[in-house]
Amino acid sequence: IEAVNDIPTANAQSVEILEDTVASIKLAASDVEGDDLIYVIVDAPRQGSLAGDVPDLSYTPDADFNGTDSFSFIAKDQDQTSGFAVVDVRINEVNDAPVANDQLVMLLENTEMSITLAATDAENDPLTYTLVSVPQDGTVSNVDLPRLTYHPNENFNGTDHLTYIASDGELVSETATVDITVVAVNVPPVAIEQGITTSEDTRVAIILKAMDIKDETLTYTITSNPSHGVLSGTTPNLIYLPNLNYHGDDVFAFTASDGTDVSQPADINIKVASVNDPPKADPKSITLAEDAQIPIVLSGTDVENQKLTYEVVSVPSHGTLSGRQPNLVYTPQPNFNGRDQLSYGSSDGFLSSDPAVISITVTPTNDPPISMDVTKALAQKSQGNQIQLTADDVDGDPLTYQILSAP
Incomplete structure (x- = not known):
């Protein structure tokens, strides 16, 4: 009879332990041939965990779990695999001590x-509470545990504490602590409003101010910036500069803090007084042809939009001006071409502008030559007399001559 390798048999087990304890479990199986066996966990436990090397294992139930759990395994020899075997684990309930909670x-x-x-109790048993130590810097009243009222001593601020335990009637918790922080009462500082006056285009120094009952060091924060100027510097020492040519009212706000409390915002109201700005004369560039004329309108700008008058500062070198300011006419010298200029200023009646230059370009034009009359006395009946024709050309061009009528 030829030998046949028999399938090994995995052995089921039942294990009983107490809640929150560890069970040692040795997996077991049998094999007819006595072969060495290999064990494989198929389904792990759901309410606990396994540790160790098969077949020697330890089972640890989940904390505070009681009830039933199980896992399964198989055994293998070189050729055959057993059927599934189940290890049933019963975890018996154990009364857990309650846990009193620290508080702040x-x-x-x-x-x-x-x-x-x-406090908490795994079995949800009704709990009773006992004070272990009372506060050192305060008192308790209205004691109806677990409720009580804490009163710090008058004007006390700092830390205090009390301790207590909880009991389920059988077991007592570890001592828990209630840490009490009594915060000093602080009066917020008061930011002080100010009214500041400056002139148009002029910086002004501003020192932010606030009052604090405890005379603590204060810090300052700008909460809204001015609309018509800019701030520079480091609080509380600031510089305000109004926008160019702005005059009127402006405002910004700030708060003060003592490190604990922040004041209500305070306004810094700024009045920027108007200052007369000098007008500006407009520079110009014009072009005209030789021997022509061109109108020139003097112009300028004034921030305050005041009526302006004009004065010619330097006249052109190669032409003349006519007309009544601001409406002038420039006439270049006869046959002049090239560059010329004049300068002028504007005034609002109080202040005068810097001079502005009007640059003039006179473009050349070709002037016709002028034939010169010739008078010459000749001897009667003389012949072969020579007559020199002459003409003048302003532009100096080479000339040719044409006889229009013979003698």
Whole structure:
């Protein structure tokens, strides 16, 4: 009879342990041939975890879990694999001690606070509470545990604490602490409004101010910037510069802080007085042809839009001006071409502008030559007399001559 390798058999087990303990479990299987076996976990436990090297394992249930759990495995020899075997684990309930909760509470100096002690119990048993130590810098009242009221001593600020335990009637928790922080009462600083006056286009120094009852060091924050100027410097020492040529009212706001509380915003109201600005005369460039004329209108601008008058500062070198300011006419010298200029200024009646230049370009034109009359006395009946024809050309061009009528 030829030998046949038999399938190994994995052995089911039942294990019983207490809640929150660890069970040692040795997987077991049998093989007819006595072959060495290999164990493989197929389904892991759902309410706990396995550790160790098969077949020697340890099972740890989830914290505070009680009830049933299981896992399965197979055994293998060199050729054959067993069927599934289940290890059933029963975890028996154990009464857990309650856990009292540490707390952190905060209240203001010279006030009171209601405190509710708290604890948890895995079995949800009803709990009772006991104070272990009372506060050193305050008192408790209205004690109906787990509720009580804490009163700090008058004007006390700092830290205080009390301790307590919780019991489910059988087991007692570890001691828990209620840490109490009593915050000093602080009066916010008061930011001070100011009225500042400056002139148009003129910087002004501004020192932000605030009052604090405790005389603490204050910091300042700009909460809204001016609409018609800019601020520079480091608070509280600032410089305000109005926008160019602006005059009128402006405002910005700030707050003061003592590091704990922030003041209400305060306004810095700024009045920028008007200052007369000098007008500006407009530079110009014009072009005209030789021996022509051109009108020139003197012009300028004034920030205050005042009526302007004009004065010629330097006249042209190669022409003349006529007309009544601001409406002038420039006439170049006869046959002149090239560059010329004049300068002028404007006035609002109080201030005068810097001179502005009007650049003039006179373009050349070709002038016709002028034939010169010739008078010459000749001897009677003489012949072969020579007559020199002459003409004048302003532009100096080479000339040719043509006889229009014979003698």
